[in-house]
Amino acid sequence: MNERILISGASIAGLTLAHWLTRYGFRPTVVERAPRPRGGGNGVDVRDNAVEVAERMGIMPRVRALATDVHGMKFVDAADRPVARVDIRDPRSVEIMRGDLVALLGEAADAEIVSGDSIRELEQDDDGVRVTFEHAPARTFDLVVGADGMHSHVRRLAFGPEEEFVQHKDHYFAFADADAALGEDRWVTMFNTPGRMAGIYRSGNHAQAKAYFIFRSAPLDYDHRDVAEHKRLVSRVFGGETSWRTRELLDSALADPDFYFDALGQVHMDSWSKGRVVLVGDAAWCASPASGAGAELALVGAYRLAGELAAAGGDHRIAFARYDAVHRPLVEKKQQIGPNVRLMVPRTEGGRCVRDALVRLPLMKAVGAVERRVQGRNARPLPEYAPAW
Template identity: 85%
Template sequence: MNERILISGASIAGLTLAHWLARHGFRPTVVERAPAPRAGGNGVDVRGDAVEVVERMGLMPRVRELATDVQGMKFVDAADRAVARIDTRDPGSVEIMRGDLVALLREVADVETIFGDSVAGLEQDDDGVTVTFEHAPARRFDLVVGADGMHSNVRRLAFGPEDRFVEFKDHYFAFADTDASLGEDRWVTMFNTPGRMTGIYRSGNHAQAKAYFMFRSAPLDLDHRDVAGHKRLIGEVFGDDSSWRTRELLDAALADPDFYFDALGQVRMDSWSNGRVALVGDAAWCASPASGAGAELALVGAYRLAGELAAAGGDHRVAFARYDAAHRPLVHEKQRIGPNVRLMVPRTEGGRCVRDVLARLPLMKVVGAVERRVRAGNARPLPEYAPEGRAGDARQERSPASSTGGHRDGRSRRRCS
């Protein structure tokens, strides 16, 4: 039942979902707008239940081998003198470059993958979804899952325009490759002027470094795919700053063809499903890069969605409701990003001074340890879904199922194109 499942997006959430669906006996197909696997990205954390998900995929030893080995954040003045350091290491988590994690997931997600294409239209009926693509001929699927990021195309088609769900968090950010010699090995170095941050991410296990930029702003009218426009904006915002190493980092970033820019935002939705269409990853609940929880939420959410479909015998009405109820508490927790943005981008010079003083105190380390203990105390066992077999044969050890109310079952024809 409902074995043919289209997944839009070949990043962490989409590939994890594809792997687990295939192991449960479904027939997933992945479509990705990019012409080839995306190798870039920043460091992401595999922590909490995500560690168990990756262990069950057999990938955790390799994730540890590829760990970034970053010790923490260092704040510097214009003369490059360290004024404060924060040790961010967490013994229960592993940081890995996003591109490295995606490459590992691709190895175990042995499913049909279509690159260089995207969903253009969705039409649901009682028996499935007719999907039209930008390039390929239309096809029929039983279910469709959008794993295509904060600017999700599937969400727009099935749920409505982006501005109904994306909440802007007063900042924009960018990152790109830069010369590794500019940063201290195993540290994220940050330099601030009021409302702006320039930084260098230097992994201990990678020759390449990343240049980071973040600035406070009112909402801007931007096309999220206009890379040339993004580079012009970053050049305008940071071009007048000749202090520290900002000019070198800016020149490197503007020359990088893989330059990445976006708004700092969160996705908030009352439901992650509409009939036969569901969402996972940033498309459903983006907590923003400031949360540091994107990979964790994607891995755990995709695992739960695939497992609930298997446990419900492919019945999407039951499975989507259970997935939503089980995963939403973790999403709510991670979307409370607290003082992270103010820590990275103080609004005023006075705020920067206060931040530096606080960062030098042992309080920050104590707070981090307390938070980890609280999370561990509140943790619930991750459900164990049957790893293989036909869809519908899965067994689980889980909390009681929630009701299936509030999800339309596709009994009337709806056009979403």
């Protein structure tokens, strides 16, 4: 039956998968490099089929209770005067802070969770996968799942180096805690200079605000786990900026020990499985934060992977192929991120002026509303999986 399943990564995809595997009678173990869950984080959207997954897990009422209650994006000039606003509220979607969603999923996972450890080596054969850990003794599992993000170590061990699968999308971003007094309540306030954006995110239901920074750049050579280096990179780009409230936001962000920095990138793979190893979430298909679909894809993808394993009676060869076939069309759709980054980070001053003029047009708001309704109608109900035993 392939009961013993190791999941690397205790974030949205990994914890959702653990919940459903346990419900179907498997015995998942989750290993997470971080010693504790990461609180806060950015806002993520639970929408369309992801709402259905959360409802079936029984957590959707709490997701709604923890919603960020953000009305939209506001673009300002150097004097902090609003030049354009975009209402992003969508009745089909609930935005929640990533840390809040991960906490809910952790409560629902009902699985063995090993924190402060990670996989060092994988050796698979016809009978299982022997896993060597950084700290814990080696163990053998029937299957291993990489749910460890865009920089997946499991993907590197089982499939090959990162550069074969991760595509850089010309931008880097950072977020961290910020002084709430610097932004308007229930709005994401953004200030642009050519190729750069500094902003502040004010949730209506959270006292803590978030600073955001995005800048255009060719690929940079840095250690994605070195927070001190991340802070130096962002300081180098924004440290000389004296307009608006950029300096205050930067000082606040640099003081946050949980400062987060990464590239806007996408993961493209011909297959998400290799033998007894399979990937889920950003490790398999990261659509980049600009897509706004990370949580949706993670929740739905994990639900489908667990369901296909149950329906196949644990036969990973059948289940992995079905999982890939049914989930890939949604991934490919969401990876077409459109003008989101160009909207937030115009390349030139002229581009910023055009952006501000466009988002003020009533027609743009109407087009956005129609697009959201069409997407909602196109979302097909998820299957109810049943274990084949």
